[in-house]
Amino acid sequence: MSSPRRSRFVAAGTGVLALVGYLYACGPAKTSSSMVGATDAPSRVYVAPGTQDEFYAFMSGGFSGQVGVYGLPSGRLLKVIPVFSQNAENGYGYNAETRPLLNTSFGEIPWDDTHHPSLSQTDGMHDGRWLFINANNTPRFARIDLTKFETIETLEVPNTGGNHGSPFVTENTEYVIGATRFSVPIPQKDVAITSFAENFKGTISFVKADEAGKMDVAFQLLVPGFDYDLGRPGKGPSHGWAFFTSYNTEQAYTKLEVNASKNDYDYIAAVNWKTLEACKAAGKSKAWAANYAHNTYDDNRHMASSEMKKSVAVILPADCPGSIYYLPTPKSPHGVDIDPTGEYIVGGGKLATVIPVHSFSKMMKAIEAKAFEKEVEGIPVIKYDQVMAGEVQNPGLGPLHNEFDDKGCAYTSVFITSEIVKWCFSDFKVVDRVPTYYSIGHLLVPGGDTKKPYGKYVVAMNKITKDRFLGTGPELTQSAQLYDITGAKMKLLLDFPTIGEPHYAQAIDAKLIKDKQVKFFKLAENTHPYVARSESETGIARSGKNVHIKMTAIRSHFAPDMVEGVQVGDTVLFHVTNLEQDWDVPHGFAAMGSWSDAELLLMPGQTRTLKWVPKYPGVYPFYCTDFCSALHQEMQGYVRVAPSGRAVALQTSTKARPAVPAGEQ
Amino acid sequence: MLSLRARLALVASAALLGMMYILPIWQVSLAAPQYPEGLGMQIWLNTITGIKPNDLDNINNLNHYIGMKRIVPESIPELRLMPAIVGVLVAFAAAAAATKNRKLATLFVVAFVALALAGLVDFYRWEYDYGHNLDLENAIIKIPGMSYQPPLIGSKQLLNFTASSWPAAGGVAAFAALLLGILALRIDRAPRVSARDAIAVPLGTATV
Ligand SMILES: [Cu+2]
Numbered sequence: 017m018s019s020p021r022r023s024r025f026v027a028a029g030t031g032v033l034a035l036v037g038y039l040y041a042c043g044p045a046k047t048s049s050s051m052v053g054a055t056d057a058p059s060r061v062y063v064a065p066g067t068q069d070e071f072y073a074f075m076s077g078g079f080s081g082q083v084g085v086y087g088l089p090s091g092r093l094l095k096v097i098p099v100f101s102q103n104a105e106n107g108y109g110y111n112a113e114t115r116p117l118l119n120t121s122f123g124e125i126p127w128d129d130t131h132h133p134s135l136s137q138t139d140g141m142h143d144g145r146w147l148f149i150n151a152n153n154t155p156r157f158a159r160i161d162l163t164k165f166e167t168i169e170t171l172e173v174p175n176t177g178g179n180h181g182s183p184f185v186t187e188n189t190e191y192v193i194g195a196t197r198f199s200v201p202i203p204q205k206d207v208a209i210t211s212f213a214e215n216f217k218g219t220i221s222f223v224k225a226d227e228a229g230k231m232d233v234a235f236q237l238l239v240p241g242f243d244y245d246l247g248r249p250g251k252g253p254s255h256g257w258a259f260f261t262s263y264n265t266e267q268a269y270t271k272l273e274v275n276a277s278k279n280d281y282d283y284i285a286a287v288n289w290k291t292l293e294a295c296k297a298a299g300k301s302k303a304w305a306a307n308y309a310h311n312t313y314d315d316n317r318h319m320a321s322s323e324m325k326k327s328v329a330v331i332l333p334a335d336c337p338g339s340i341y342y343l344p345t346p347k348s349p350h351g352v353d354i355d356p357t358g359e360y361i362v363g364g365g366k367l368a369t370v371i372p373v374h375s376f377s378k379m380m381k382a383i384e385a386k387a388f389e390k391e392v393e394g395i396p397v398i399k400y401d402q403v404m405a406g407e408v409q410n411p412g413l414g415p416l417h418n419e420f421d422d423k424g425c426a427y428t429s430v431f432i433t434s435e436i437v438k439w440c441f442s443d444f445k446v447v448d449r450v451p452t453y454y455s456i457g458h459l460l461v462p463g464g465d466t467k468k469p470y471g472k473y474v475v476a477m478n479k480i481t482k483d484r485f486l487g488t489g490p491e492l493t494q495s496a497q498l499y500d501i502t503g504a505k506m507k508l509l510l511d512f513p514t515i516g517e518p519h520y521a522q523a524i525d526a527k528l529i530k531d532k533q534v535k536f537f538k539l540a541e542n543t544h545p546y547v548a549r550s551e552s553e554t555g556i557a558r559s560g561k562n563v564h565i566k567m568t569a570i571r572s573h574f575a576p577d578m579v580e581g582v583q584v585g586d587t588v589l590f591h592v593t594n595l596e597q598d599w600d601v602p603h604g605f606a607a608m609g610s611w612s613d614a615e616l617l618l619m620p621g622q623t624r625t626l627k628w629v630p631k632y633p634g635v636y637p638f639y640c641t642d643f644c645s646a647l648h649q650e651m652q653g654y655v656r657v658a659p660s661g662r663a664v665a666l667q668t669s670t671k672a673r674p675a676v677p678a679g680e681q
Numbered sequence: 682m683l684s685l686r687a688r689l690a691l692v693a694s695a696a697l698l699g700m701m702y703i704l705p706i707w708q709v710s711l712a713a714p715q716y717p718e719g720l721g722m723q724i725w726l727n728t729i730t731g732i733k734p735n736d737l738d739n740i741n742n743l744n745h746y747i748g749m750k751r752i753v754p755e756s757i758p759e760l761r762l763m764p765a766i767v768g769v770l771v772a773f774a775a776a777a778a779a780t781k782n783r784k785l786a787t788l789f790v791v792a793f794v795a796l797a798l799a800g801l802v803d804f805y806r807w808e809y810d811y812g813h814n815l816d817l818e819n820a821i822i823k824i825p826g827m828s829y830q831p832p833l834i835g836s837k838q839l840l841n842f843t844a845s846s847w848p849a850a851g852g853v854a855a856f857a858a859l860l861l862g863i864l865a866l867r868i869d870r871a872p873r874v875s876a877r878d879a880i881a882v883p884l885g886t887a888t889v
Contacts, residue, residue, distance in 0.1 A: 571742060572821075597735040598742070601720065646746070647821060 078517025091512030100128030104614035140467035155179030169511035195244035216241035252358030295336035322435035351417035406444035419464030421471030537621030544623035546591030577653030581666030594618035606642025699856035704851035748820025
């Protein structure tokens, strides 16, 4: 996946760079003062042994489908949270307990592409409850519980092609927003691609998100068939609105590189979700048939379940006047970011030579005065000069995304000229610029999307690393870079490698999360259908071709550790419960020749199931995979497999007579 | 006949003894590098618990490596007797204060001292038993000559753990109760030496 895309970037990047050399003679300053060496960088990023980082940074794993958790300022990787991809390391997405989280209307999907982590908010501030992230390829949202750093809910989004402009949260986590990157026939049907203008539509989705386990597509607004790229909800005065960039207003369906880059202006869609709520309440939405999965994880059952939803509320702009306006914005805008005050709506045109800044208060006045230049499919387009607060001149080529500090300034990533530029709302003038290595996409300031950013660091997420790290063949590491922004000049402090593409990231004060961590699951509360809460509850039972083994793990043995009575043709289900009730004592479980599942990694008090289908008669070992104790190597057992049809009495080392499992799975 | 001050000391002694019902008496804590959050158990009048919710189970789980018996509070008969024994002591102190009977007060103190000594001996005996009578057949870690008796009071290294055994709040209250009992017997008879005044006078002024 990565190499064609990357080489395209490189080709486009180098081609344009040659051009940029002429256009920007005074281009980015690559002075040594902005780099490590002459600075106190080592002491700024050094987190001494035994001490901890100040911020958690949640970085999307891009095409790994996961989320990487890093400490800042050290840049150390703390955890990979599996979300939309199977993770053999802990069995996520392989075992019966977690597989339903990957369920979709297309069946189980073992991979996706995560882009934009978004921390839950209360009153416009990060509250440390949840992290949301999108799946771009097969459109989905996920909720991650920040007391466990585990995915607890996923929701497929219907009527969407590429869930890219998501899942940014409204200021009290009322909704996470989504928008279709690719317009598609809605509802899906078999039509000629050349009928794009006639048959293709976009949707903007509002997903109810304020309660764990209850994500739901509240309503979708059907919009013209453009590409919708990124979005951000308003805050403060603009709370109740959400803003989405669109490109390909040309409605090209082939060779978009050229055909979608013709218009001087595309649009930022300003969507009033409070008006949409009112329209839905007034019965102006339509219930469209749909088919999409909602998957939730139950902490006590230690198991996920999946349900299919069959209908979704769709609102047509014509049925809900005042719900959407278009703001003209130069050249295929990517980012649309709302400053901490909620007044400024900052665009970022991938091919633009200015950063357009719209004013929310001007927009409201223009709507009142009906200062529209035209309508597009019934949606009013506000006159550019009536919403414009200012244009930042000479920001470099290809401004993409903006985050903000606590002093009224913005930091804009600039892809083509590979730099971060700093400018301030007081005069819309660039005050500083610093190179990135190389080709920055998104950037992050801790708390940078809240009402009160911390304004200490900016982190660049780069698309290309080239010579920044030791080479590792053609597939190089991905990387991020940490800059100090406390002074007048940005200073590069640290390069650090990341998993997947660190597409976007958010960072939160560690104090809001670290003391709320679950240390283990309470065995007494474990209601898994095959739990064994003590060794006396273990056992074995046959149900047709399925052999269920309720097993326990505790330092340093399994119970039972001898199993007989299995035949070739049986499916063995090892239901293993970790009996430990102590912090940081996981056990693992793997059986030889396990060809369909990965290992189990069992947190204390947790139950997981390994499906094991023996192919040949014999005696096969199983063992603990997570080094748990001094006698970890002794933590092992055997399962005997008889030839098909040769009945050997079911027996285990712990039970002469079989225990009846709680139910069929 | 007991003076008012002596009777008040006995009432205070009884009240402090009563604290043993609601506070842990003794604490054994275990320190090792891989337990930065600590690990330990508390002995109460009628039970033994972990300092943190699962500490006792975790200690038992660790102890299986050296073949030590599981510590099961329900199987320790002393824990069933102790609430009654302390109840009798409280009743003695209260009765002595009510009846002003010096002999009853003396009986209270003597019984208290005897029971406290018996309690410590019994505690030592249990510690000895747990530390020495190991299931060597099933022990995983066997070090010749090594026993795992925790200290009666103080600290001791046991393999990778430093075991520390100290009275907890209820134990300190009991010790103070005993001192007050002795004080009650001596408070009126004591020769007026200045050092004694220093103890008796503040008590007198505070209560009279
Ligand atoms: Cu193990």
